[in-house]
Structure formats: C-alpha cells, structure tokens
Amino acid sequence: MTETGKKVALITGITGQSGSYLAELLLSKGYQVNGIIRRSSSFNTARIEHIYQDPHEKDYRFRLWYGDLSDSGVLLKLLSQIQPDEVYNLGAQSHVKVSFEIPEYTADIDAIGTLRLLEAIRYLKSSCKFYQASSSEMFGSSPPPQNEKTQFAPRSPYAASKVFAHHTTVNYREAYGIFACSGILMNHESPRRGETFVTRKITHAIAKILNKKQEKIYLGNLDAKRDWGYAPDFVEGMWMMLQQPQADDYILATGEMHSVREFLEEAFKLVDLDWKNYVETDPRYFRPTDVDELRGDSSKAKAKFGWQPKVKFKDLVRLMVIEDLKLAGLDPSKYGLEARHPLTATFLKDLP
Ligand SMILES: NC(=O)c1ccc[n+]([C@@H]2O[C@H](COP(=O)([O-])OP(=O)(O)OC[C@H]3O[C@@H](n4cnc5c(N)ncnc54)[C@H](OP(=O)(O)O)[C@@H]3O)[C@@H](O)[C@H]2O)c1
Structure with missing residues (x-):
C-alpha cells in the first residue's frame, strides 16, 4: 500500500x-x-x-x-x-x-x-x-x-x-x-495480440490484402480447435x-470451440472475400506435436466469483478485423462494419 x-x-x-x-x-x-x-x-x-x-x-x-x-x-x-x-x-x-x-x-x-x-x-x-x-x-x-x-x-x-x-x-x-x-x-x-499468433495473423493479413500489400497468407494446421x-x-x-x-x-474460458478454418471463414466473410483464394498451408508452421481441441469449462470461476466472458467468438473476430482495418487506414464502414465497435472500448474510459 x-x-x-x-x-x-x-x-x-x-x-x-x-x-x-x-x-x-x-x-x-x-x-x-x-x-x-x-x-x-x-x-x-x-x-x-x-x-x-x-x-x-x-x-x-x-x-x-x-x-x-x-x-x-x-x-x-x-x-x-x-x-x-x-x-x-x-x-x-x-x-x-x-x-x-x-x-x-x-x-x-x-x-x-x-x-x-x-x-x-x-x-x-x-x-x-x-x-x-x-x-x-x-x-x-x-x-x-x-x-x-x-x-x-x-x-x-x-x-x-x-x-x-x-x-x-x-x-x-x-x-x-x-x-x-x-x-x-x-x-x-484482441487487437493487441502479437502479429505472429494465428488470429491476429489472419486479421492483419486481411487488411494488407485489401490494401494490395499482400497476396497470400501462409498458415499451419487449419483443423486445430480453440476456445x-x-x-x-x-x-x-x-x-x-x-x-x-x-x-x-x-x-x-468461453466454453465455445472453433477451428482455425472457422476463424478464417468468419473473418474473410466480413470483408466479402473468400478465404480459400488467399490461404495456403505451409508445413513450416505445423508443430511437431499439436493440440487438437481445447474447450474450457469455467463454471468454478462463475460459481465462486461470478466471472463470465462478455465477448464470444463472432464479436471477437469482428472487432479484431475492424481494428486491423483502421490500423491500415481503411474505413470499416465501407464493409458495413461500424467504424467504432463498442466492444473495443478498453478500461481507458475509467482511468483517473
Ligand atoms: N494469450 C493467450 O491466449 C494466453 C493463454 C494462456 C496463458 N497465456 C500466458 O499469459 C501471459 C500473457 O500472455 P500474452 O498473450 O500477453 O503474451 P505476450 O503478448 O507474448 O506477452 C509476453 C510478455 O512477456 C514478456 N517477456 C518475455 N520474455 C521475458 C523475460 N525473459 N523476462 C521478463 N518478461 C519477459 C514480454 O516482453 P517483451 O515485450 O519484451 O517481449 C511480454 O511483455 C503469458 O505468460 C502467456 O504464456 C496466454
């Protein structure tokens, strides 16, 4: 203190x-x-x-x-x-x-x-x-x-x-x-996720593809499922x-599980692109031993102190795409996405 x-x-x-x-x-x-x-x-x-x-x-x-x-x-x-x-x-x-x-x-x-x-x-x-x-x-x-x-x-x-x-x-x-x-x-x-982690790699690449600065995105195991x-x-x-x-x-945990493929589908759909035209798998990104499926049960945290996630998969993908478009100087409203997604607001509004 x-x-x-x-x-x-x-x-x-x-x-x-x-x-x-x-x-x-x-x-x-x-x-x-x-x-x-x-x-x-x-x-x-x-x-x-x-x-x-x-x-x-x-x-x-x-x-x-x-x-x-x-x-x-x-x-x-x-x-x-x-x-x-x-x-x-x-x-x-x-x-x-x-x-x-x-x-x-x-x-x-x-x-x-x-x-x-x-x-x-x-x-x-x-x-x-x-x-x-x-x-x-x-x-x-x-x-x-x-x-x-x-x-x-x-x-x-x-x-x-x-x-x-x-x-x-x-x-x-x-x-x-x-x-x-x-x-x-x-x-x-989040939009602050490092750019080499698969979710951010995808949303970052989408903005670059739209800006014609990247043609392909190379990924590893598309079947890995995560929460x-x-x-x-x-x-x-x-x-x-x-x-x-x-x-x-x-x-x-959110208790929902989605594959990398589903993340791709959801993210590319938001900007009216078909992910299959842009994604290639590269064996270099496969892990020697991978984890197939993660889906958590956070009922203990909910019961003990009422913790529950507010943002689930679709909103998460959407806000990450929006923030990467904005970072790349693109207007999310051009794709029917709100320019400022309310969920991107951080704790900053409460700072002293
Ligand atoms: N994000 C997830 O999905 C997830 C899930 C479960 C657990 N975790 C764990 O939660 C923690 C935070 O995750 P994150 O997503 O925020 O990771 P992150 O963005 O990669 O941040 C890692 C942090 O650790 C620092 N760091 C690296 N090596 C260090 C060292 N030798 N000494 C002191 N600091 C060092 C990094 O500093 P630099 O900026 O200098 O590199 C960075 O600040 C990590 O321990 C991660 O393993 C993450």
Whole structure:
C-alpha cells in the first residue's frame, strides 16, 4: 500500500497483450502499477505508451522498471523496493511453435522464471498475493471440455514449462502459505495480440490484402480447435482471483470451440472475400506435436466469483478485423462494419 492508500501491483509481461490490458484495469481501480520491462535496443512499449507517466512525479501511479525473469537478483531487488500487494506473473516466451525452436530458453523463462519469482517472495517473507499465468496448452491431448480436474498432457516445451510453473505455484501455496493462484486460461485474443499468433495473423493479413500489400497468407494446421476469448474479459478474471478470501486455481474460458478454418471463414466473410483464394498451408508452421481441441469449462470461476466472458467468438473476430482495418487506414464502414465497435472500448474510459 502506498502512503496515500493506493494498492500496489507489480506486473511481469506488462508490455504484452494481456499485461497492457491488466495495467489499464488496475489503474482504473486506483492501483499504483509497476511493470517489469526487458532492455531492448528498440522500444517494445507500444501497447502501454498511452498510460506512460513521467517517473519524476511523486506518488506516481505507473512506473516501469528494467528486469528479466532470468535474473533472480533483480526480481529480489524489485520486490523488496516496490513492496507490492499483488504480483501478476504474465511474462513468458508465450509462442507455442517458437518454444520448439528455443526450448531451453522457454523453460528458463516460463518454468524457472516463475520459480525465481516465487522464491524471491518466499525469501522476503512478502505477504503479497501472486497470480500465475497458466495456460490451457497444459491440457495438451486431454479431450475437452477441460476443467480444473482435467489431467495435464503437455505437447510442447511451452506447455511443459507452464505445467512446471503451475505445480510450483500450487506447491508454494501449500508449503509456505503464499496466496498464490494459478489462472488456467484458454486462448484470449484482441487487437493487441502479437502479429505472429494465428488470429491476429489472419486479421492483419486481411487488411494488407485489401490494401494490395499482400497476396497470400501462409498458415499451419487449419483443423486445430480453440476456445478463443477476449483478453480484456480475461484480465478481469485474473484480478478477481486475487480478490477472493482464499487462493485457488481457476479455468477461464468461453466454453465455445472453433477451428482455425472457422476463424478464417468468419473473418474473410466480413470483408466479402473468400478465404480459400488467399490461404495456403505451409508445413513450416505445423508443430511437431499439436493440440487438437481445447474447450474450457469455467463454471468454478462463475460459481465462486461470478466471472463470465462478455465477448464470444463472432464479436471477437469482428472487432479484431475492424481494428486491423483502421490500423491500415481503411474505413470499416465501407464493409458495413461500424467504424467504432463498442466492444473495443478498453478500461481507458475509467482511468483517473
Ligand atoms: N494469450 C493467450 O491466449 C494466453 C493463454 C494462456 C496463458 N497465456 C500466458 O499469459 C501471459 C500473457 O500472455 P500474452 O498473450 O500477453 O503474451 P505476450 O503478448 O507474448 O506477452 C509476453 C510478455 O512477456 C514478456 N517477456 C518475455 N520474455 C521475458 C523475460 N525473459 N523476462 C521478463 N518478461 C519477459 C514480454 O516482453 P517483451 O515485450 O519484451 O517481449 C511480454 O511483455 C503469458 O505468460 C502467456 O504464456 C496466454
């Protein structure tokens, strides 16, 4: 808590899709938000530039600190300096296909990075609450619907690393009484999704195709089925988990499942194009072992704290297409899409 009574949050992965929405949500709730960013030779803060604040201001509400999940010393230093009430561990090498190419790095950041953070919390005897960004990829080949009791059967270095981080979170809760929650989240997307993830790759390509800057889009497995939700809905669920009287693990999901092919159909239809004329499969994008079907059952989160997703598949596709058209300088109303989709409004409207 700050001297002026603000709750203090620390977010790893604040420059990412979910980290940026979570920062907005917490600011709208009056938190002081601290984020760990990696040193990079070019700026990687595009998603949070609109909430940046001059670090010289007293009683600041938003500050960025250099750090890395590979560096125990800096995690220890930042935790003891910032004294957070809540820590959200969203930092990760989060790309499943890339995890096959850099497995050791993925495990170092996603698995051991989580251990480093929890160990620093334990060592400092911090009373902060801890959120771990676990993933539905951990279920791997376990058939849907997946809930908190479903067996993990990871099919990638990313998923195996997240399983380690999940069990470590549960163990630190049981062994040391740390208020540590693992949120097992099905895929969540948004206009801020990285451009190499399949949903955004598609909506980004549509805008380029319309602008005649791209002719084809190359994808991997079109039959993979996922439970796609909207990232702002999901970050609200992360925060809700930490407000409960007891730490626990929860699935967040829409409960709907759609294939990549269906995403293509829905997205291209919105701009009156037939996806089959533009899409080619490229074996390079197939994973050595893939996950066929993910569909989550989030009834525990609904029963315990009333969490429910507001945005489902069709609205999600639509808002992502609209935002990519606008980014490319195209007018969505030309395609009968509203120029400003109400669902794209973020927590910004509530910011102090
Ligand atoms: N989105 C989903 O569908 C989904 C589903 C389940 C779980 N998750 C998990 O939820 C978290 C957030 O997902 P997201 O979609 O927001 O991912 P994202 O957009 O890829 O963001 C990942 C974040 O982690 C940071 N990061 C990467 N390596 C790091 C390191 N060595 N040290 C510190 N930070 C590092 C990145 O920083 P840079 O900007 O510097 O790269 C970025 O801020 C991730 O842990 C992801 O695995 C995501």
